[in-house]
Amino acid sequence: MTTTLTDRTAHFIHLSDRDDSDLRDLLRNARTLKADDFREPVAAGKTIGLIFLNPSLRTRISFETAAVHLGAGTSIIQPGQGVWTFETRTGVVMDGDRTEHLKEAVQVISRYVDIIGVRAFAGMKDLDEDLEDRLLEDIVRYATVPVINMESAREHPCQALADGLTMLERFEGHPEGRKFVLSWAPHPKPLPMAVPNSALEIAARLGMDVTLACPPEMKLPDSVLDQVQLHAVHNGGQLHVEHDQKAAFRDADIIYGKSWAAPLAYQDPSAENELRTTTYGNWTIDTKRMSLTNGAAFMHCLPVRRNVVVTDKVLDGPGAIHVDQAENRLHVQKAVLMKLMGLQ
Numbered sequence: 001m002t003t004t005l006t007d008r009t010a011h012f013i014h015l016s017d018r019d020d021s022d023l024r025d026l027l028r029n030a031r032t033l034k035a036d037d038f039r040e041p042v043a044a045g046k047t048i049g050l051i052f053l054n055p056s057l058r059t060r061i062s063f064e065t066a067a068v069h070l071g072a073g074t075s076i077i078q079p080g081q082g083v084w085t086f087e088t089r090t091g092v093v094m095d096g097d098r099t100e101h102l103k104e105a106v107q108v109i110s111r112y113v114d115i116i117g118v119r120a121f122a123g124m125k126d127l128d129e130d131l132e133d134r135l136l137e138d139i140v141r142y143a144t145v146p147v148i149n150m151e152s153a154r155e156h157p158c159q160a161l162a163d164g165l166t167m168l169e170r171f172e173g174h175p176e177g178r179k180f181v182l183s184w185a186p187h188p189k190p191l192p193m194a195v196p197n198s199a200l201e202i203a204a205r206l207g208m209d210v211t212l213a214c215p216p217e218m219k220l221p222d223s224v225l226d227q228v229q230l231h232a233v234h235n236g237g238q239l240h241v242e243h244d245q246k247a248a249f250r251d252a253d254i255i256y257g258k259s260w261a262a263p264l265a266y267q268d269p270s271a272e273n274e275l276r277t278t279t280y281g282n283w284t285i286d287t288k289r290m291s292l293t294n295g296a297a298f299m300h301c302l303p304v305r306r307n308v309v310v311t312d313k314v315l316d317g318p319g320a321i322h323v324d325q326a327e328n329r330l331h332v333q334k335a336v337l338m339k340l341m342g343l344q
């Protein structure tokens, strides 16, 4: 096959490409695959190419393991590490140190493998470019096989599915109406907003009462929040934005800790660094804050900076479910792979 797949549901790119029932089907299938410890060679003879433009622990190992459980092979592609370096910009004179353009690389990889997974973080230089997910969309255009987003500038949909599965388990299949709080936290580095965007969306689409707790400067872009609000209302929930962290924690059922850079990082990185590390350095999630909640579970996508984002006591306490969350990456990705291969 050498034509681009124009049907967005042939891929797994953005949560917004799929309707609520489609997402619920994926989650239901993932629950069953997990319960059955499903390991059958239904994808024998298939290969999954995993392109990592950025590092990973969970994403890489969970995809490789899911493929093994389904009988498929994987090829890990890390440009510059045993693979040519990739030029990702379009229309440039390639007289620097980048050897191969992504355009040829993705077309060629598509001729070898059955599915491509891509990790391509935000460039953190141009907010519009990141929000439009231009690099990922270029890759989807060049590919002639289904593409899975393994975290892009705008979204981390596989993480969101794992988050959804974890909350379905926590609330015995019924997270509707539960108070979900995404709390910003300090961090020494300006992290992208893919995980918070996707975490808010999946919570809204599961009908939860969603609160974004963040300093005013860390508010996520309106285009993201408007979408979350629409999903929340459609599913019987609501979106609140709260700049008082303690007020946000009151009566919460889930505290999802995460740091991200303020949009100011795109214009004034030094001023943004001051806000993230110093001005709001007291937003670390601790047991005192957790005691304000309704016995909330603590979630984080990992990797996490201990005693910066969240204290040891919270992470090592009984309410922490971040390792379950990480395990669930395996089960949801198995469901996504099977769906894209027409096996479910």
Ligand code: CP
Pocket: 055, 056, 057, 058, 059, 060, 151, 159, 301, 302, 303
């Ligand atoms: N949560 C997540 O995507 O983890 P990795 O960056 O380790 O893959």
